[in-house]
Amino acid sequence: MNSNLNVRAFAEAISRDKRTLDIFRCLINNSYIRVVNYHNTNDINADRFEEEIKYFSKHFVPVSKQDIDTFFKTRKWPYKKPGLIPALFEGYRSHYDIMRPILDKYNFIGWFYIPSFFIDVKPEDQLDYCRSHRLRITGENMYPDKRIALSWDEIKELSKRHEICCHTGSHFEIARDTSDEDMYREIVESKLLIEKHIQKPVDVFCWLAGEEYNYNIKAHKYLEKAGYTYVLGNLKLEKIK
Amino acid sequence: MKTIQDVLDSLNSGNLEQYKEVMEYCSKRVTSNEGIPTVIGLDDLTSSSNEAYQGAKEEGDFNLVMAAGAMVFTSLYEELSPEQLGHYPPIAPAMSAMTEMFFHPDADGNAVQYREVVRDFIKE
Amino acid sequence: MQQFNMEAFLKKVTKDKRTLEMFRYLVNKSYIRVVNYHNTNPVDAERFEAEINYYKEHFVPVTLKDIDNFFETKVWPYDKPGLIPAIFEGFRNHYDIILPILDKYEYTAWFYIPSFFMDVPVDEQIPFSNAHELTVTNKEMYPDKRVAMNWDEIRDIAKRHEICCHTGSHFMITKETSDEDMYREIVEAKQVLDRQIGREVEVFCWLYGEEYYYNTRAHKYLKEAGYKYVVSNLKLERIR
Numbered sequence: 001m002n003s004n005l006n007v008r009a010f011a012e013a014i015s016r017d018k019r020t021l022d023i024f025r026c027l028i029n030n031s032y033i034r035v036v037n038y039h040n041t042n043d044i045n046a047d048r049f050e051e052e053i054k055y056f057s058k059h060f061v062p063v064s065k066q067d068i069d070t071f072f073k074t075r076k077w078p079y080k081k082p083g084l085i086p087a088l089f090e091g092y093r094s095h096y097d098i099m100r101p102i103l104d105k106y107n108f109i110g111w112f113y114i115p116s117f118f119i120d121v122k123p124e125d126q127l128d129y130c131r132s133h134r135l136r137i138t139g140e141n142m143y144p145d146k147r148i149a150l151s152w153d154e155i156k157e158l159s160k161r162h163e164i165c166c167h168t169g170s171h172f173e174i175a176r177d178t179s180d181e182d183m184y185r186e187i188v189e190s191k192l193l194i195e196k197h198i199q200k201p202v203d204v205f206c207w208l209a210g211e212e213y214n215y216n217i218k219a220h221k222y223l224e225k226a227g228y229t230y231v232l233g234n235l236k237l238e239k240i241k
Numbered sequence: 242m243k244t245i246q247d248v249l250d251s252l253n254s255g256n257l258e259q260y261k262e263v264m265e266y267c268s269k270r271v272t273s274n275e276g277i278p279t280v281i282g283l284d285d286l287t288s289s290s291n292e293a294y295q296g297a298k299e300e301g302d303f304n305l306v307m308a309a310g311a312m313v314f315t316s317l318y319e320e321l322s323p324e325q326l327g328h329y330p331p332i333a334p335a336m337s338a339m340t341e342m343f344f345h346p347d348a349d350g351n352a353v354q355y356r357e358v359v360r361d362f363i364k365e
Numbered sequence: 366m367q368q369f370n371m372e373a374f375l376k377k378v379t380k381d382k383r384t385l386e387m388f389r390y391l392v393n394k395s396y397i398r399v400v401n402y403h404n405t406n407p408v409d410a411e412r413f414e415a416e417i418n419y420y421k422e423h424f425v426p427v428t429l430k431d432i433d434n435f436f437e438t439k440v441w442p443y444d445k446p447g448l449i450p451a452i453f454e455g456f457r458n459h460y461d462i463i464l465p466i467l468d469k470y471e472y473t474a475w476f477y478i479p480s481f482f483m484d485v486p487v488d489e490q491i492p493f494s495n496a497h498e499l500t501v502t503n504k505e506m507y508p509d510k511r512v513a514m515n516w517d518e519i520r521d522i523a524k525r526h527e528i529c530c531h532t533g534s535h536f537m538i539t540k541e542t543s544d545e546d547m548y549r550e551i552v553e554a555k556q557v558l559d560r561q562i563g564r565e566v567e568v569f570c571w572l573y574g575e576e577y578y579y580n581t582r583a584h585k586y587l588k589e590a591g592y593k594y595v596v597s598n599l600k601l602e603r604i605r
Contacts, residue, residue, distance in 0.1 A: 013316035013331075015392035020315050020332040021385035026282030027308035028379035030296035033283060034340065036276040045274060048362040052276050055358045059345060061297075072285050075294045082297040082345065086276070136273045209328065213286060214578045234333055236282040245371060293380055305372060 019212070023235055030077070033063060033237070034084040040092060041099040042139040050102050053086065057106040060084035064109055065163050065203060068230070072239050089113045089167065093147060094139050096154040104161065112158055113167035113206050113232075116193045119155065123147035133171040134208075152197040165204035165232070166191045173208040176216055187222040206232040213238045242343070243350045244302065248309040260313055263342045266356065267334070278340040278355045280307060303346045311339040383576070383599055390600075394441075397427060397601070398448040404456060404502045405463040414466050417450065424448035426473035429527050429567060432594070436603050450474040453531065454499050455482050457511055460518040468525065476522055477531035477570050477596075480557040483519065487511040497535040498572075516561045529568035529596070530555045537572045540580055551586040570596040577602045 014020050026032045036056070041049060063083035071077055086103065088095045091114040103110045121129045123146045130137040130148070137148055155164060168174065169190030174183060187205065194202050205228045212233045213220075223231060223240060231238045242248055251259070270277060283294075296304060314335035318326065326334065344355040356363060378384050390396045400420075405413060420426075427447035435441055450467065452459050455478040467474050485493045490512045494501045501512050519528065532538065533554030538547060551569065558566045569592045577584075577595045587595060587604060595602045 010312075010316050011392045013319040014312045015389040016319065017330040017332060018386065018389060019330055020312070020335075021389050022284075022382065023282050023332055023336060024308050024312060025379040025382055025385050026284065027280070027304050027311060028293075028375050030294040030300075030304055031283040031285075032280050032304070032307075034278065034280050034345070036278045037272075038276050039273045042274060045362075048359055049276065051361065052358055068283070071294070072283065075292055077295060077297045077300075080298045082300050138273055217581070217584055220581055220584075232281070234279075234281075234329075235336060236284045239283075239285045239287055241287060245375075249371075293376065302372065305375065308375070 019235055026236070031075075033068070033071075034060065034082060035087050036084065038086060038088045038095075038099065039090055039136065040138045041088065041094045043094070043098055043142060046098050046102070049099060050105075053102045053106050053108050056084050056086070057108055062107065062109040063111075068237070086110045087113060090135050090137075090171070091115055091118050091150045091155070091167075092137065092139065093150050093154070094142060096150055096158065100158060100162075109162055110158075111163040111165055111204070112155070113165045114150070114155065114194060115167045115169060115171040116190045117169040118149050118171065119152060120193075121149065123149075135171055155194070156198050159198040159200055163204070164194060164198055164200070164202060165206055166194055166202050166228075167206045168208065169193070171208065174216065174219055176218060178218070183219055183222045187219065188226040191226045191228070201227075203229040204232060204237075205230070209234070212236055213240060242306060242352050243346070245305040245309045248306055248313065252313060257313075257317065260317055260338075260342070263338050263354075264314070264317060264334075267338045267341055276359075277337065278344060279337050280340050281336075299346070301346060301350065303343070303350075303352075306346075306352065307339060307343050310343045311335055314338045314342075387599060395439075397432070397435075398424065398446060399451050400448065402450060402452045402459075402463065403454055403500065405452070405458050406503045406506065407458070407462055408503075410462050410466070413463055414469075417463075417466050417470050417472050420448050420450070421470040421472055426471070428473050432601070451477060453477045454535070455479060455514050455519070455531075456499075456501065457514050457518070458503070458506060460514050460522065464522060473526055475527040475529055475568070476519070477529045478514075478519065478558060479531045479533060479535040480554045480561075481533040482513045482535065483516055483561075484557070485513065498537075499535050520562055523562040523564070527568070528558060528562055528566055529570055530558050530566050530592075531570045532572065533557070535572065538580065538583060540582060542582075547583055547586045551583060552590040555590045555592070565591065567593040568596060568601075569594070573598070576600055577604060 059081065061079045061081045061083050063085045067083060086108065088099060088110050095112060099110065118129060126146065126148050127140055140148055158164065168186040170186065172186045174186060191202050205223060213231045229239060229241050231240055242251065315331045318331035318334050341355045343352040345353055347353050423445065425443045425445045425447050427449045431447060452463060452474050459476065482493065482499065488510055491501065491504055491510060494512060532550040534550065536550040538550060555566050569587060576597050593603065593605055595604055
């Protein structure tokens with residue numbers, strides 16, 4: 001064997017962090033799904049987004065939450081083409097104006113991760129809110145009326161053909177030492193707020209900085225109380241009930 | 242690259258340049274404005290059954306290529322310092338780089354790089 | 366000879382998430398050798414002596430403190446690797462047969478005790494062991510029918526060895542186990558041991574060794590009881 005592959009160093013490198021081999025396992029076992037993450041979807045990039053979604057619609061199938069339910073249940077992907085999820089983070093207004101028409105044109109399903117308290121911030125305060133809550137907005141000048149977050153009407157409209165997921169309430173990083181009060185607000189109340197507006201259950205919770213479910217044992221009771229089925233970290237979508 | 246053997250052969254021939262080039266490209270992407278591809282694992286914590294899943298027909302054995310690719314990228318990101326990695330474990334950028342390089346198989350089974358999807362929009 | 370099939374091999378080793386996890390522990394050097402014992406009957410005493418003698422020569426004994434340090438520093442400080450003789454079920458023959466051997470070679474063992482077993486009246490111990498999957502292989506060994514260790518014996522062992530809790534009544538805790546049963550088998554089981562040996566027991570061991578994260582409902586009881594480690598058949602997990 002050629003000396004360029006140092007098997008020992010390779011084995012050590014992939015074994016250092018437990019998440020590495022866990023993902024290796026998911027890939028070999030076919031238990032994975034492709035995701036393309038979007039944050040800002042500004043008008044100047046609209047052509048590029050259209051090119052992407054068009055490409056996805058040709059080579060992949062859209063993925064509804066029901067498809068994921070079925071995949072977990074039957075362990076069999078029923079379509080010829082693999083699935084791909086465009087994931088839209090942070091509840092920006094540009095998702096509705098720019099991305100939604102493209103998704104709808106190509107019949108592709110987006111998964112929208114909404115920090116739900118952002119939606120209730122007054123338009124004139126939204127930019128400040130973004131800056132203080134690590135929402136890296138880049139399209140702040142797109143709208144003269146200063147509203148850069150989606151409105152509840154827009155989210156309700158999106159929920160008809162797309163998946164709405166909870167991304168905490170205030171784009172809050174839940175740590176192991178986060179207080180009970182903060183956990184309740186960011187995990188449970190945030191979900192109830194979305195459900196009140198869209199009149200549908202929200203089954204997916206997404207952390208910030210994507211740790212896995214078992215990293216934060218303290219959060220389990222709130223995730224359970226809220227009634228989520230799935231938790232999304234940056235490496236895995238975990239079914240918890 | 243079509244098969245896991247191709248990935249292993251590329252390692253044996255010491256040809257890590259193409260992986261490093263992809264890492265370089267990934268580091269220059271504007272994550273707040275662009276679509277950033279990745280693959281996430283699906284883990285059923287409610288079941289301890291060990292039955293494997295069946296993927297899409299068109300996927301073939303491409304999952305094995307991705308698995309090997311993810312391990313190669315992990316071993317390369319592992320060489321970076323914690324400061325360079327931010328607070329992420331090496332597998333996180335590795336999954337992103339792997340999906341960039343091995344986005345999906347084309348009709349002949351060859352890996353399509355994500356860059357090809359948006360080639361008209363890449364600014365040099 | 367059959368040719369090695371890489372794809373089939375990978376599919377096999379990734380089927381169960383615990384397989385690759387064990388691979389990781391091995392590559393990372395975060396593991397310890399264990400030899401499990403259940404009954405230690407007189408007929409096997411010579412064999413046990415040969416074993417302990419062998420361990421003494423090729424390994425170092427492992428105290429709970431060594432494990433604390435290993436987790437803390439991530440460095441095994443001895444030239445020889447460690448090996449733990451793990452002695453399960455609290456049988457009386459442990460005290461009479463294997464304990465003198467361990468003590469002769471000054472070798473530390475870890476005793477996993479189902480703590481309610483000790484308080485079962487002597488003439489009910491054999492029926493109790495039959496009903497609780499405590500397999501006694503030499504029921505005739507003691508004419509007085511006491512097959513469990515008594516507390517004096519366990520207190521004596523505790524002076525030189527590690528005492529760990531193996532539930533109260535050798536009870537299999539599942540995801541469906543009631544709160545009441547969990548409390549009794551995890552928390553009360555430890556309280557009995559703590560009180561009897563006069564120090565804190567830090568290790569809990571399940572039956573059939575599921576891992577810590579499998580049973581999230583048990584977490585609050587393990588925490589309330591104050592355990593530091595959970596042992597299953599693949600892992601020793603530090604939980605605080």
